[in-house]
Amino acid sequence: MALWDQWVEAALVKLASKNLLRSTRPISLTPAYFPADEVETFDGPRQWDRSSVEVEMDERAFREWLSELPDPGGESIAKDENVSRKLLLFSGNDYLGLSSHPAVRKAAAKAAQEHGMGPRGSALICGYSNYHMLLEASLAELKNKEDCLLCPTGFAANVAFMSALGSICSLLAVGGRPSEDQKIAIFSDALNHASIIDGIRLVERQQEAEVFVYRHRDMVHLNALLSCCKMAKKVVITDSLFSMDGDFAPISDLVELRKKHGFLLAIDDAHSTLVCGENGGGLLEVYGYESDVDICIGTLSKAVGCLGGFVACSNKWKQLIQSRGRSFIFSTSLPVPIVAASYASLVVARKEKWRRTAVWSRVDDFNALTRLNITSPIISLVIGSEKAALCASRHMLESGFHITAIRPPTVPPNSCRLRITLSAAHTFEDIKKLVAALSLCFVFPAADQNAQIASKL
């Protein structure tokens, strides 16, 4: 890794020589409300948790949605314009149900009362405050990294990292356009999130990188591509928990390959942050690999239950991203109530460990009832054609479940699916009902058992 440290240092020196190094100057918002020890926590689910999984839809919106979905049976649902539909949400990313926690609500409300939305401007102008600084410190601690940089969203965090990465090539290129071997070789999993892909496209467009897409989770393919590549500046980037398939990156193999090839390893921990690891530190905490992965990107919009993105990294990388990361520099920073709520959410997640246990118990429940072997709270039931997936989605909607069909371009053609997500706010009863309804449009290995469940409901 010493080489990457040298390149980042050299890029920073170049930036300093051009007066292009940027830093944030926090505005002090007083009185500051930083709930830490006084946050009220609970030893198990309470009624408010249900509001993160129980939603309502007015009849018109419900019917409009249905009208977009094919109706194989030509069934017509009784029409009552004044009724609002109650749906059980199995499509959100609020894996721990923290979005509705009283401490999160209170932090947002208190910050809004004291400061409104806070100064509106990008972080480098006036949008960065003592609240943002504290949240960054808390995320750096969670991820066991030296530092952290908040971004407006997780999407922006990936794009900011990529544009800063690409800038290393331009800054260090001797004389004009970088030569082929001065460029950065980016190795990216075929199923990486759209924000990684768009970030890579930006860097490619600047002619700062060559891109090598390796087959999903295929380490033999990745090793072969790395071995053939003569470029010095190699980077591997992958989702840690894949958002559409619900499978994990082979992190141990990646760490081994990093030792062999000396690449910079960046992971997008959007879906495993707070979900995996004893303290919710994500996939790296599970394996103790925090120092084997250089850059850890994340979002506050999933298990944290709020909004925002971050890059947990070294001080030097932070300096580079805040000086060159375009989606960080040229976008307004997060409003203070969101920052305060995210901070409270991290405090709650640290204390209410039962939430992590609960979401994994729902994974076990789903496996026990279906005899599938899902490995995370993201369930990907591949149905096949677009029409079949839309029919399945219609059936689930009519049965009272908010579940969407995922179609191209999000997933490849003929691998259309239902994406179902589990939360700590779901109960065993919810999972039983879900499986019973699903068993009428999807064949599980334990079909007999499912039919029995369906008949009991």
Ligand SMILES: Cc1ncc(COP(=O)(O)O)c(C=O)c1O
């Ligand atoms: C793997 C991954 N990375 C990044 C993002 C973007 O995060 P955000 O919603 O905060 O922009 C998502 C969201 O869908 C995601 O699934």
